[in-house]
Amino acid sequence: MAVFEGVKKEDLLKLKDFSKEKPKTVYEELRLKKGEVSFVLYSSGKLLLQGKPEAVEKAAKELEKRNIGKKFAAEAFRKEQGWIIGTDESLKGDTFGGLVVAGVKANEPLRQKLRGLGVADSKTLADTEVLQMAEKIKQLVPCEVKSILPEEYNKSGEVTTLLNKLHQECASYLFPGKHIVDKYPGCVVGEIQVEKAESKYVEVAAASVLARAGALQQLDYLSSQAGFRLPKGSTHVKLALFELKERGLEFRKFVKIDFSNVREFLE
Numbered sequence: 001m002a003v004f005e006g007v008k009k010e011d012l013l014k015l016k017d018f019s020k021e022k023p024k025t026v027y028e029e030l031r032l033k034k035g036e037v038s039f040v041l042y043s044s045g046k047l048l049l050q051g052k053p054e055a056v057e058k059a060a061k062e063l064e065k066r067n068i069g070k071k072f073a074a075e076a077f078r079k080e081q082g083w084i085i086g087t088d089e090s091l092k093g094d095t096f097g098g099l100v101v102a103g104v105k106a107n108e109p110l111r112q113k114l115r116g117l118g119v120a121d122s123k124t125l126a127d128t129e130v131l132q133m134a135e136k137i138k139q140l141v142p143c144e145v146k147s148i149l150p151e152e153y154n155k156s157g158e159v160t161t162l163l164n165k166l167h168q169e170c171a172s173y174l175f176p177g178k179h180i181v182d183k184y185p186g187c188v189v190g191e192i193q194v195e196k197a198e199s200k201y202v203e204v205a206a207a208s209v210l211a212r213a214g215a216l217q218q219l220d221y222l223s224s225q226a227g228f229r230l231p232k233g234s235t236h237v238k239l240a241l242f243e244l245k246e247r248g249l250e251f252r253k254f255v256k257i258d259f260s261n262v263r264e265f266l267e
Helices: 009-013 053-065 108-117 127-140 150-155 159-174 202-226 238-246 260-266
Strands: 002-005 019-021 028-034 037-042 047-050 084-090 099-106 143-148 178-182 192-194
Touching (some): 084 202, 099 202, 108 202, 143 159, 178 202
Parallel strands (some): 084 178
16 A cells, blocks of 8 residues: 555646546545556545555556655565564544554565555544455454443543453454554553554554544444434544533533543533
8 A cells, every 4th residue: 555645636636647537435536446556636635546466566656756645654664474463543532532452463475465455543544445445454464453431431441451351351352363562651550561552563553543433433433322413532522521411411411521521511
């Protein structure tokens, strides 16, 4: 996979020998195909190239030669041997939602397939890309996802204890294999604990995609229960907290009660 930013639709349409395909989501501006490579342009200006690594590299060089957009730096994953289990989490810093932890297990043949799929740290991908890639990962490798809703989260006590428990449960389900964790404060599980592990190990990168997909699905579910769209993150959430209050909804079912912004709002 290769990713370009700042790409204009009119520039892509000038390219030759491309066949036009029907966009698969409302977020896609244009979808083209050339040989073994698919070109997906999103309304944000992000262009995604997918296909066999050699063909994608050749197509990316052609775009760079024509000064179309700006290419993201490729992920350089570490080489490992044997079975590796990577785990990562999502929603930990979000006011709304509970917690999602995911694990992915792969050996060398599966690692090559994950790289060929274009697996990358989920923070570099748009929501639609995350959801699509998560489905492909689930069909490709052994995996496990633990999704904890806010009500259960609020009963669980200390978040670090819960994180350790969920990471270990994912790894135990996928055992045997060397467990690599994207390190968080208080992490006491895993044989290898590494900060920003999602940019160093393809298994953790794949787990980050599954965890974020699970987070998006959980927020969709909670939004349907609340009757309005719940925001991601913790910065611009005050209006949503007011909306919960106005609708007479139970906060423990939608937000993390122990967050300081929630405590201040409720006081």
